[in-house]
Amino acid sequence: MGNPFTSFSFFFFFFFTAIWLTSASPSPSVTLTLIPANSNLSPFKSSPSPPSLDQINAHDKARLIYLDNLIAKTDVPVGSGRQFQQAGNYLVKANVGTPGQTLFMVMDTSNDAAWVPCSGCTGCSSPTLFTLEQSTTFKPLQCGAAQCRQVSNSYCTLSDCHFNMTYGDSSFEALLSVDSLTLASSTIPSYAFGCLKSVTGTSIPPQGLLGLGRGPLSLLSQAGTLYQKTFSYCLPNAKSMNFSGSLRLGPVGQPTRILYTPLLTNPRRPSLYYVNMTGIKVGRRTVNIPPNVLAFDPTTGAGTIFDSGTMVTRLVAPAYVAVRDEFRRRINQPVTSLGGFDTCYSTPIVPPTITFQFDGMNMTLPEENVLIHSTYGTTSCLAMAAAPVNVNSVVNVIATMQQQNHRVLYDIPNSRLGVSRELCT
Template structure:
């Protein structure tokens, strides 16, 4: 594919907000009316799209927004790395702070009888679901009301699910748990109720019902865990969806519910390339793949094999993650890609912006970038690896080196690089598929 100069992806929160203002975006009800759930497919939208109540009230500058996203990504990566230390796949609340801090993707869920509509962050690196509940001290968003649901049930300490949450405690006969994370403490009850995603009701779904939060890390929304732990959505719906799902993530500039989450094997793409999914006992919640190399243009860059190697002993390798914004590669891999990208630019002056060290203030013609996985290659469109200031002429390579202060080598293929692709998780066959699909 020949390189060109189409309109580049506007990835900043300020651009999304300004676009929403300019187009006089309708309230959420109108957004939803044009994106109804169909069968086992439901709409996905970006947390800061005009349809989201979580978009910021005050627009930041482009530079401020990019720097904020970079800082939040760094914390997210430290969390992913910390899973190797915890030796536990069930962390129903800990990653919630990272999901809320970083731009992410949200789906609608109906909970209870009669159903109450809530918005849940979609997280492929988390096992459990949790939602803020009525009477929650410190919660700042829409809450679920257990008294209004005839199917709600708190679980007792003798329930097997009580043993699957971290640090379970008993108050009377009810099972609950407390977590301290960053500047916040979160207390939740282990509960069950009917969840409805798309048009499929799921009775007796186990989740954390948040009762109290303190500190500065309070999550404003619920979370839907799509990893492989015993309390994950996949485990609890195995008989219905057969541990299979796919999504197409819209770009950050999408104005409404333009993406989709498709549940179950029915309706998944037939023409799609696959790579094996790997299991890493050090980080059992994460989806590992075998990244064998990276091309810039037609040239395979020289990356030390150790930088990409999968190691179940240390937790090293490459993961696909829906909650990280910008792809992070360990330093030897990133340096090799960056240097080849710069070489292709010739003698153009290179500038930087925060953690992005390869930026240009003049128009550039860029090469393609291709991720070479075992069994498939994924060539990215420019929108998947360039960010461009709408207020000026600055263009940056939207990848960076992984933080140095993590406990083992971890490459993360992030959501910007996944946008406008159908990404299929086929757990029974231990494979991940990727196909180009425009959903913005």
């Protein structure tokens, strides 16, 4: 099969990733197919040019600013970014309203509230909007509704509940509403979401966002027993123009041969999926990382999370430096930098494996999850980076490139997260 990461252009394929229905029969569990936006199967064939390494770096820095500020219940400061903020995202094909109107909504495991661009929206970038006037089941929520107290930054206009939010380099104002939401063969009849009325900036997902976080307004919470608060995904790598991964909602069909680590709850960032990372190995050597650097701390919000929106794993500086230095020592060749990556090589290398160690399980990364390769020449780089120096993130993020070709299972009822190798093609 060869190395699937022969070009940084694979990030382009993930600018938008569509999720399609694969099962039409009613079931408490549904499996949906992930399609990269610029593959031959994608409806988003006309996406812009692939992002540069600098743009990828800026995307992840902005994402970490967003994650860092989830610690607060106030407005999140706007981070740097442009339209390439959509890099690394995955879309779910959803039908909203009655009759259903199809939208491709970004799947975000670190966000709770859903929102869609609605008719009359000022600043929405998508030509496809949810026409609320055509839905017989659409209803705005009033200020006394429980959901109005659950969403951040809510306020009242007359008797209707609104809320503000920032996301990437954008901010928006939305009317909190309820309507029918259908994913594959399953329907949630009264789903609370934000109906976007005005948007500033360029990084709001064009056709909306569906939160798969852990809060009361997330898909898992609002679905009740439908999916039993269980889901998994397998993210593919971009080795061809015709490939797919999968999102599986519900307990049926989940892997049985899989190792788990406990999910941790952090009240400082309650929506995020925290796990306890105990160490990192480069090859067979566990690198020297001070225990407090990896420690889970519910007081500060520190720890390690799995995230569906960050592209390249980010480690707090002391952890990254320890991994990077051991990686360099093992390669023992001259090092260059490129596009924000500081450990690159101009000649072909055979990298050591990197293993993330968690309570109860290890996640060993093969070469395809460790190296990324430049579009031109033979330069390859360690596909990890330090958290931005201007962000007090205190969060290590296991990102999508390192998750690719793994089945990642979120089992909320049993408070655990599982990872197993799987060819997601």
